[in-house]
Amino acid sequence: MNLIWSKRKFVLVLSLMIFLTTLMIYTDNVSAANTVTIYYKRGYATPYIHYRPEGGSWSTVPGMGMQDSEYPGYSVATLNLGSATRAEVCFNDGNGNWDSNGGSNYFFDQGVSTYDAGTITIGAPVADYQAPSTPTNLVVSSTTSSSASLSWVASTDNIGVVGYEVYRNGIKVGTSANTTYTDSGLTPETTYSYTVKAYDGAMNVSYSSDSVDAITQAGSTVVKSHPMKLGAVYSPTETDFRIWSPDSSNVKVLVDGIEYTCQRIPDFDGYTGIYGVTVSGDLHLKEYQFKINGIDVRDPYGVMVVPGTNTNVVIDLAQTEPDGGWAARPTLVNREDAVIYEVHVRDFTIDATSGVSAEKKGKFMGMVESGTSYQGVATGIDHLKELGVTHVQIMPFYDFATGMYNWGYDPVNYNVPEEQYAMDSYDYVGRIKELKAMINEFHKAGIRVIMDVVYNHTYSNEMFENIANQYYTGNNDSGCGNAINTGVPMVSRMIQDSLEYWAREYNIDGFRFDLVGIFHYEEYGKWGDHLNNQVFPERNILMYGEPWNGYWADPEEYLKVRMGKMPAVAYGHVGVFNGKYRENIKGDNDGTGTGYMFNNLPSWRDAIAVGARGSIMAVKSTNPLPDNWDAMFAYDPEQSINYISAHDNYDLWDKILHVGIQDMEYAKRIDKFGMGIVLTSQGIPFIHGGDEMLRTKVADGDWTYAHNSYNAPDKYNSYKWNCKAENTDIFNYYKNLIQLRKVHPGLRLTTWDEINNRVDTYTWDNGAVVSYIDDDNNLSNGKELIVVFNPANNIIISEAQGWRKVFDITGANPIDQSNIAEGTAVTVFVK
CATH class of the missing domain: 2.60.40.10 (Immunoglobulins)
Structure with a gap:
C-alpha cells in the first residue's frame, strides 16, 4: 500500500513539475515579448533612464537609475512594456542634464538594444578589451600660486577615447574630456608631479604618460578679509x-x-x-x-x-579670484545711461547655431566665449558688444532646486553659484572661478552684470524652517508659498548681507529683484542706501524689481514696495519695472489685448506722454503717493525701468503674432515702433533677450510654452541664431536706437528737475506724442531734439522744418529728410 501510494505521489509530483515548468516557459515568453533591455554606453557617470511604454505614463523624474552591466563601460536597464511594443526614452545624469534627442526622445523596440552616443543598434554591445594608446607630450602650460594647467597630445583607440584621468603625486585628482586640465587648490611655492591616463567607453585605461613637474608660484602675503560675518568665516x-x-x-x-x-x-x-x-x-x-x-x-x-x-x-575665497585679477569696471556716469539686456545662461548658447564650443554650451564660460558666429553674423558675447547694450541682466544663477531645465526661481542657497552652469559641479573652487571669469569677461567687453535675485521666497520651507520660525510670513505673498518676511530685522539683514557679498566678492553691478513687492519698502530703501551710499558709492549699482506680489491680498499692503512708494526710497537709488507703461504700450501680457503700438490708444489720453517723461511725479516730493499704482510715481527717472516684454510673458514678436497680425511687414513695423518708444523714453530701457532678432518660443507651431516656458525643453527656450541672420534689419534697428540714445544726452536726463525744465511733451488728437527736448543743457538756445511717437497716420511736424531727421522707421540717418513723422513709427529730428 505504501509503495503504491509512493508511486502515485511521484507521478503527481512529476506532473506538477511539468505543469509548472510549462507555465514558467509560457510566463517567460510573455515577459520577453513585453520587455526591452537597453544597454547604455556611459555618457553620464551615473545614468538615469526616464521612460514610458509608448502611449503610456512617464516614470517619475529623473527615472530609474541604470545598473552596471556585464559589458565594461555600459549600464543596463530592463523595462516592462505591458501591452506596448516599444519604449519612449530619454537619459539624464540625475542632476538636470538631459539627452532627450533634441526633445524628440528615443524609441526602443522590444528585445535587446544598445545605445551609443545617440545611435541605437539591435542586440547587446560588442565587447571591447583594447586600451587606448598612452598620452604623450604632457606639459605644464601655466601655473599660479594655487593652480597648475596641463596639456598633452591626444591618445587613440580602436573604438574611441572618452576621456583622461589626471594624477597628482600618484593620486587621481580629476578627469578631462579633452587634452587640457587645470588642477586647483594647490599650495604656493610647492612642486607637484603629474601623469595622465586615457580611457575609452569600455573603461579600458591606458598606461601612464611620462610624468611632469609643476612648481606653483609664490602666494600673496596679504590675507583677504572675509566678506561675510556669519556662515563659515575662513582664514588659513x-x-x-x-x-x-x-x-x-x-x-x-x-x-x-x-x-x-x-x-x-x-x-x-x-x-x-x-x-x-x-x-x-x-x-x-x-x-x-x-x-x-x-x-x-x-x-x-x-x-x-x-x-x-x-x-x-x-x-x-582668495583662491577663487579670476586669473590675472579683475579688469576695470565699465564706466557708467549715470544710471540713466544704462541699456539692460535680459538673458538666461543656458538659453543663450545651448543651440547648435550658437557657435560656442560643445563643452561650454549652456555654461558660464559659454556666455563669454568670443569669436563665435552663425551664417556670417556674430553670436554670443560678440553679439551683445555689437548690439551696444551696457548691462546684461542674467536670470538666476545662484543654486536653485530643480535639477532639470529651469529659470531658477526656486532658490535653495542664495550665495552659491548654480552647479548646472559650471564645467564640473564638484570642482568647488572652479565653479566660483568660472562665474567670476564670466563676469570679468563681460567687464572686459564693456558690459556690466546685473544679477536676477529671488529673495522673496524659497523652493520649500525646508530651507529655513528648522533654523527659526521667523524667516517666513506664513502667507502666500509670493504666489508659490514660503514667502520671506523682511519685517524681521535679521531676515532683512540676511538679504542685505547677501547683496553685499555678491557685489563685493563677484563684482556684481546690479540686482533685479523678483517680486520685490512682497518686501517692506523701507527695508528695500535701506538695502539700496547701504550698497549705493555707504559701501559702494562710486559704482552706480542698479537695483530694481517687480513692484507686485503673487496676487496676494496683503494686509500690510501699505508697507510694501509699490510704484507709489518709490519717492520715499529714492535716497537708496532703487526702482521698479514700469508695468503701467508696458501695458499702455503693448496691451495685456498673455492675451490678445492691444495697446498704443497697435494704434489702440489708452483710456487716459496722456498715459504715453507720462511714460515718455520717465513717469516722474506730478509734484516733486519724497512722500509716498496715495495711489500705490500711480503712473506718475518716479522721484528720479532712474526709478522707472521701461520695457515691453520679459522672460515670463510672450517675447515681443510672439505677442504681436498672438494678437493676430498676419501681415509680416506690418508686424515688424509694430515691433520696431514698440521698442523705439522704450529706447527713446526717459528712464532706463530694458530689452528681453532675443527681441532684437524676433526670437520666438513657438516651436513647430506649438504655443504651449510661449508665455511661460520656465521648464520647457531647449527647442522652445534656446536662442536660434538663424533668427539674427534672417532679421538683420530688425537687429540693426535696435542697434541704431541704442547708439542714438548714447549720442543724445537729452534722451537720458538724470533728475526730476531736468525733465520738468528741459522737456515739453504734448499728446495730439490722433494719439501722437511729441516731445521737444533740450539736448545740450542750455535752455537759453531752445530745444534741439524732437521725438515723435506716432501710432496712426502720417503727420507733419512743422517745427522740424529744416531740421535733420536722424531716425525713423528705416533706422538711423534716413534718406527721407522731410518733416513728416510716419505712422506706427518713432521719428527723431535734430536741430
Missing part, C-alpha cells in the same frame, strides 16, 4: 562658524566629521541671537553641517554646497 589658520538661532541654544556644527558645540556670541554690528565656534586649522574645502535641536540645517550664509544636499563647504 582657523574658521569661525556662525549662525543666527533666535529660538534655540542647542546649536552644533559638524566640521570634517567632528562635531562642535556652538556658544552664544555677544551681539555685534547689528547681529543678535548668533551662535558660533572657532575651529583651528586650514579647513579649505572641508564639509560642514550646522545642527539645531539635532536637525541638520543649511547655512543661510554658506558660499558653497555639496550638490543636491544642504551640506556646506568651507572655501578660501
